[in-house]
Amino acid sequence: MTANNPHKGRVIFHIDMNCFYASVEAAYNPDLKGKALAIAGNPEERKGIVVTSSYEARAKGVKTTMTIWQAKRNCPELIVMRPNFERYRAASKALFRILSEITPDVQPVSIDEGYMDITHVTSDLTPLQIADSLQKRVLDELDLPCSIGIAPNKFLAKMASDMKKPLGITVLRKRELASTLWPLPIGEMYGVGEKTATKLIEKGIKTIGDLANYNTYELKQVLGINGERLKNRANGIDNRPVDPDAIFEFKSIGSSQTLPYDTVDEQEIRRLLAILSENVERRMKRKNAAGQSIQLMIRYQDRKTITRSKKLYRYIDGKDEIMYEAEELFHKHWNQEPVRLLGITLQDVEVKKNIAKQLDLFTYEKEAGKEKLYEAIEGLTEKYGEDVFKKLEAVKEDQPRTSFQKDFLDDYRKE
Template identity: 45%
Template sequence: MNAFYCSCHAAAEPKRYAGRPTAVAGSPETRHGVVVTASYEARSRGVRATMTVTQALRTCPELLLIAPDFQLYRRLSKAVFDIVRQYTPDVEVFSIDECWADVTHVPFCGSTSDLAREIQKRLHRELKLPCSIGIAPNKFLAKMASDLHKPQGLTEISLHNLVEVLWPMPVGQMFGVGPKTAERLVRMGISTIGALAAANPEHLSHRLGKRGRQLVELANGRDFAEISSAPEPLKSIGHTITLAKDLSHPEDMATVLMNLADQVGRRVRRHRLVGKTVQLTLRFDSRRTITREQTLPIPTALTEILYDTALSLLHNHLPKAAKVRLLGITLGHLQPEETAILEKHSRTNGTPESIQLSLFSTGSVFEDITGSSQQNFIPSESPLGNALPPPQQRNLDRLRRLSQVTDALRDKYGESIVLRGRMLTQDESQHLREHQTRGTSLQKDILSWPEGGETWPKDGKET
């Protein structure tokens, strides 16, 4: 899709935004005050993504700034993919505004280009959304083709025109090559995709690992990855927030961690998953970023355990006098809730023993399964000096039931209808609960929910 966020607003309010220079951006008072995307009318006037709002307005004084509306983007994204699926069931969602579709076996009277043009016209006619389409024998070339001509482009790349179309392009424009890899390739004398195609695979494997050989294959137009219409199983779910002001007091960081843990837990439970590893991400004012993680004795999706674990990691790894610019929590090693299994060494032969965890067990599940009180799992004292009940003392069954009730209430009446005490503190991280204005283009889990399964409330008022 072309300038997707801006195009969504133009489709929703054409009299206000269609054909005008627009940009979706955050608040100019915070570090979030940057341009996320700009319409093509704004781009022709010099506005670019990642510009600060101040820079963008200086470049284009007539620029119309629009607050993000991720519910609008998700709704139209689903509508786009629904139209594509009317032609083929073999659709792989890549991001909120991109997908691959295998049309090899589509019964259509005309060429592949005719079919692509029909889909393009339908999207514009029915949704008022422009798109560019790439036609190719594989996913890599189709992605490269779709990026060549925007907006409303239709480009075909085949193994016959690969040399003329693809090889002259800078290696940094190749799908799958990030800025750092591009810099390394240029330092190696590989500045174009054609030069990469001619490179020695063994040499690149030595320098870049197995990815080196893969890049040579792609540059030669060889990509054997198949379309996967089934969503990939989620391996992790996380949230991060870049703060408007650097934080130096652990008490303030704890409030941010609570809001992060709350939303991570919400998303994990929404998918009926549990996770085994909690990861804390810290970025300091020096822009140095560290990640630290803790493996849990049993999988969980409980916000309380995510928060306690992240707080413990913060306590153990926060340097003295550090100023924190970004905080993040990720729950990894996800697995279905109903099949969560803990491997325990048998006392008789030392072989792993599979234990099925009851979702409604009572008492101390940690102690019952691990055979220890888990005193070392999470300290009973938080980094802030406030006594926190350790997990073995919690009634996990009560917490699970409480989560089910509060999740249902928040689904129906809004994220702020029920809050934990620390979440009542006025803090910018409370905006994590505003699903209409927060999100990312790669947050695909919400797009994979079944029809009617999207229960996040709009503005906390309606489902």
């Protein structure tokens, strides 16, 4: 039995579940197999948009983020189901349990995808055979299809898993980049969004190969340090480790929601801000965290979107405080035009035990001349008690209601 194989470099898998929500529903109810199926929100409201759909639905022109009425216009026989988050959570747990039986080096990225480093897995099987066995096991035990990318780093593994769907296994080697990766349109490169793609195309960078061979200095003039990073990725350079502890890292927590209709009704707007504040509070409590900056997003009826933020002198995590700051930002920056969507995000987020460490008594005395530090400690003491530096507030676990793709990581780390 041999490892897979450190002296030849790393062996990284990217596992990407195919049409995950729709596939889970079809596994739960086999009558849905082979049918045009979409998972979406409330069909009676505009916010009822397609979250994901089966390949049969996609073949008829159904796309993610499409409204239900648009999807049904393209595919009259479309079956629309609301999401069942507990069902998807259970399937995700089962998936990552299977991955973790092969190696402890598993990094979940979202509810339906993750990386594995099998470099040091001792096995008589080749990496391709391990991937084939894993794919078949997930299909046999969970009745769920997945695609697997195999490469020497995370970026190439991610690109590889997208190349064959459903039930694809793709090996992407550095020596093959010129023939397999470089001909692809720049917009298909992982990490290149629509705005970045537009900037690159304006510079004549139309393919990933164009990016790989473009002048680094000029790229940095257009995209900053990200330009050099993207060029490295296009050349197959990505030294990021597969990090199981990455699930502990988060810097912001937010919630957004589209209104049922565009409105200038301040009561409706305030009602939604209250809902969003409660959603953010719930997620903060799940992570036992607090934030020191708040950001408000407003999208108007013409889809123009603005974001405005405010740095706070104290850490906050409660819905009343979040609501107060969000309302203040809203009234300061709202242009009185009909509002389509609102979002609230707490930024500069830290877990409470880290906040306590940062504001311990030694720091308090050393920096006694800084008024803002006094105010921060006073705010912490008021919220968490006199012994804020010795004890942490016990946090009651609530079921997540929003940002489900990120919330599932909390469950994974408790496994």
